[in-house]
Amino acid sequence: MDSYDICLWRPLPLNQEITPSSSLPTVSPQTEDIETKGVPVTPPNEIDYSYKLSAPSELTPPGSVTPQESASTEGSVCGEDSASSDDSASTAPSEDGALAEPEIAVELKPETETPEPAKPEREIPEVVVGAPEPATVAVQIRAPEVYDAFAPAATRLRHMIKNSSHIIKCPGVYDGLSARVAIQVGFEGMYMTGAGTTASRLGQADLGIAQLHDMRTNAEMIANLRPDGPPLIADMDTGYGGPIVIAKAVQQYHLAGVAAFHIEDQVIQKRCGHLSGKEVVDVETYIQRIKACKVAASQLRSDIIVIARTDALQSRGYDECIERLRRARDEGADMGILEGVQTKEQAAQAVKDLAPWPLCYNSVENGHSPLITAQEAQEMGYRVIIFSFASIAPAYVAIKSTFEWLKEMGTTGSSVTPKTIFNVCGLSESMVIDEASGGTAFSKGV
Ligand SMILES: C[C@](O)(C(=O)O)[C@H](CC(=O)O)C(=O)O
Numbered sequence: 480m481d482s483y484d485i486c487l488w489r490p491l492p493l494n495q496e497i498t499p500s501s502s503l504p505t506v507s508p509q510t511e512d513i514e515t516k517g518v519p520v521t522p523p524n525e526i527d528y529s530y531k532l533s534a535p536s537e538l539t540p541p542g543s544v545t546p547q548e549s550a551s552t553e554g555s556v557c558g559e560d561s562a563s564s565d566d567s568a569s570t571a572p573s574e575d576g577a578l579a580e581p582e583i584a585v586e587l588k589p590e591t592e593t594p595e596p597a598k599p600e601r602e603i604p605e606v607v608v609g610a611p612e613p614a615t616v617a618v619q620i621r622a623p624e625v626y627d628a629f630a631p632a633a634t635r636l637r638h639m640i641k642n643s644s645h646i647i648k649c650p651g652v653y654d655g656l657s658a659r660v661a662i663q664v665g666f667e668g669m670y671m672t673g674a675g676t677t678a679s680r681l682g683q684a685d686l687g688i689a690q691l692h693d694m695r696t697n698a699e700m701i702a703n704l705r706p707d708g709p710p711l712i713a714d715m716d717t718g719y720g721g722p723i724v725i726a727k728a729v730q731q732y733h734l735a736g737v738a739a740f741h742i743e744d745q746v747i748q749k750r751c752g753h754l755s756g757k758e759v760v761d762v763e764t765y766i767q768r769i770k771a772c773k774v775a776a777s778q779l780r781s782d783i784i785v786i787a788r789t790d791a792l793q794s795r796g797y798d799e800c801i802e803r804l805r806r807a808r809d810e811g812a813d814m815g816i817l818e819g820v821q822t823k824e825q826a827a828q829a830v831k832d833l834a835p836w837p838l839c840y841n842s843v844e845n846g847h848s849p850l851i852t853a854q855e856a857q858e859m860g861y862r863v864i865i866f867s868f869a870s871i872a873p874a875y876v877a878i879k880s881t882f883e884w885l886k887e888m889g890t891t892g893s894s895v896t897p898k899t900i901f902n903v904c905g906l907s908e909s910m911v912i913d914e915a916s917g918g919t920a921f922s923k924g925v
Contacts, residue, residue, distance in 0.1 A: 493640055493784070493813045493837050493862075632702065632710035632738035633782035639667060639710070640784075640814075640837060646857035649712055650869040653679045657870035658701040659903045662708050668738075670865035671698050673714030674751055678871060685751035691719040691728050699735035704905070710738030712786070712839075712865060717749050718742050722771035729775035732783060739784030741816055741839070742768055744791060744803060752790050752818040753846030759791045766806050773811040786839055787812035792819050801832050808836045814863070815839070819847045826851055830860035837862040844868060898925075 627635070639647055649668040652658040653675025661669045674685035676697045681688060698713040713732060718725035725742070732740050743749070744765035746758045759765070772785045787807030789800045804815040814837045820826040826848075830838055840861040844850060845868075856864045885891050898906070906925070913920045 628707045631782060632736055633784060636710035636738040636784060637782055640862050646853055646861055647863045648853050649865045651675055651865060651867040652701060653871050655700055655704060658704055662705055663903055666709050668709045669711050671701055671711055671713040672867045673716050674867060675871035687747060687749040695731045695735055698732060698737050702736035706736060712739040713737045715740040715742045717745055717747050718768050722767055725768055725771040726775035729772050730779060733779050733781040739786055741786035741788040742772060743788040753843045757790050757793050759794060762803055762806060765803060766810055769807045769810045769812050784813045786814045786816055788816035788818050790818045797825060804833055816841055823849050823851060827859040839863040839865060842866050
C-alpha cells in the first residue's frame with residue numbers, strides 16, 4: 480500500500496497566494512544551443528510566423544448572424560468577403576467572420592528583434608471585485624511577472640490563473656482549424672468542447688457518446704499545434720468510467736499536453752449540461768472521481784489542473800451543488816464549475832460561497848443560463864471563462880448557409896483562398912522548418 484502512497488507531489492495550489500520563491504524560474508532560451516552552423520534557427524517561440532492580429536475595429540460581432548437569421552436570409556453566404564464577391568454574394572456578411580485575412584508574408588530570415596508575447600489588443604480594465612474579503616484576495620493576487628513559454632501548458636496555466644488580474648477567456652474549439660483560429664486571434668487559453676468534439680468527429684449529439692479515445696486524440700492534436708501556445712482546457716465529461724479508467728484518462732490528457740480538464744458528476748450516460756433531464760451520481764461516487772484524478776495527477780507529478788464540475792443544480796438544487804463543490808475542493812480539485820447556473824445572482828453567489836477557491840464559468844449562449852459576459856464574470860470573481868459554442872455554432876451557420884447557396888447557385892461564392900486556410904494552419908511554420916533544414920520544397924514559391 481505504501482508504494483502507492485506517493486501523493487507527496489503538490490502542484491502549486493490555485494487558491495493560495497504565491498510568493499516569488501514558488502514562481503517558475505524564467506528560462507532564457509540559449510539561442511546558440513539551437514543554432515546550427517549556416518542554418519540560423521530561432522527558438523520555437525521566437526519564429527516570426529508573420530501572423531497579424533486583426534484590429535478590433537475590423538471585427539464583426541460574431542453574434543451578428545444567428546442561425547435563424549441565416550436560415551431566413553436567402554442567398555446570404557456567411558463568411559464571405561464582400562469586397563471580392565460577386566453581386567449576389569455581396570449581400571453576405573463580412574468575410575472570415577471576425578477575421579481580417581492575414582497577408583501571407585512568410586519571413587524565412589531569422590528575427591532581428593525578440594517578438595513581444597501575444598497581448599490582447601485592449602487592456603482589460605482593473606475591476607473592483609464586489610465579493611467578500613476572501614474572494615477579493617483570491618481574485619486580486621498579482622504574482623511577479625514570470626512566464627516561461629517552455630514550461631508545460633499546465634504549469635503555465637496555473638501561473639496565468641494565479642498571476643493575472645483579469646479573467647482568462649477561452650473560446651471553445653473543436654478541431655484543428657478552430658484551434659488555429661483561436662491561436663491566430665491571440666487568445667490566452669482555449670477550451671476543447673466535448674459537445675463540439677462529439678458533433679464534429681462523430682456527428683453525434685452530446686449524450687456521452689464520445690469516449691476517452693475520441694476526446695484524447697482530439698485534445699492531443701489541438702494541444703500540440705503550438706505547444707508553446709495558449710494552454711488547452713479540455714472536457715473530460717464523467718471520466719468515462721470508474722476510478723481506474725479516470726486515472727487512465729488523466730494520464731492520457733497529461734501526456735497529450737492538456738493543461739486542465741473538467742470532470743463532472745453526471746451519470747455515465749450523460750448529456751449536455753444545458754439540456755433538461757440530467758441525472759447525477761451520489762456525492763461519494765463523485766468524490767471518488769475527484770480523488771482518482773488527484774491520485775493520477777500526483778503519480779505523474781503533473782501540474783494538470785483538475786476542475787470539478789457539478790451538474791446537480793437541476794435535480795438537487797443550489798445548496799447541494801455548493802456542498803458537492805466544497806467536498807471536491809477539499810479533495811484537492813483546483814477549480815470548480817457550477818454548471819447551468821440559472822441567474823446572474825446565483826453565478827455571483829457561487830463565487831462568494833466557495834471563495835477563495837477559483838471558479839470557471841461555462842458560458843453556453845442560448846443554453847439554460849443567462850448571458851454573462853466575460854467582463855461581468857470577471858467582476859463576479861470568476862478566474863476563467865469558457866465559451867463552449869464559440870466556434871461550433873458559427874461554423875454550423877456558415878457551413879449551412881454556404882451549402883444552401885451552393886445547392887441553389889452551383890457555386891459556393893466563396894472568396895477565401897486555399898492559402899488563407901493554409902496560412903492559418905501553419906504554412907509559414909512549415910516553410911520555416913523546410914528552409915532551416917536545408918530543404919527546397921518552397922524554393923519555387925507556394
Ligand atoms: C461545456 C460542455 O461540456 C461542452 O462540451 O462544451 C457542454 C456544452 C453544451 O453542450 O452546451 C456542457 O455544458 O455540457
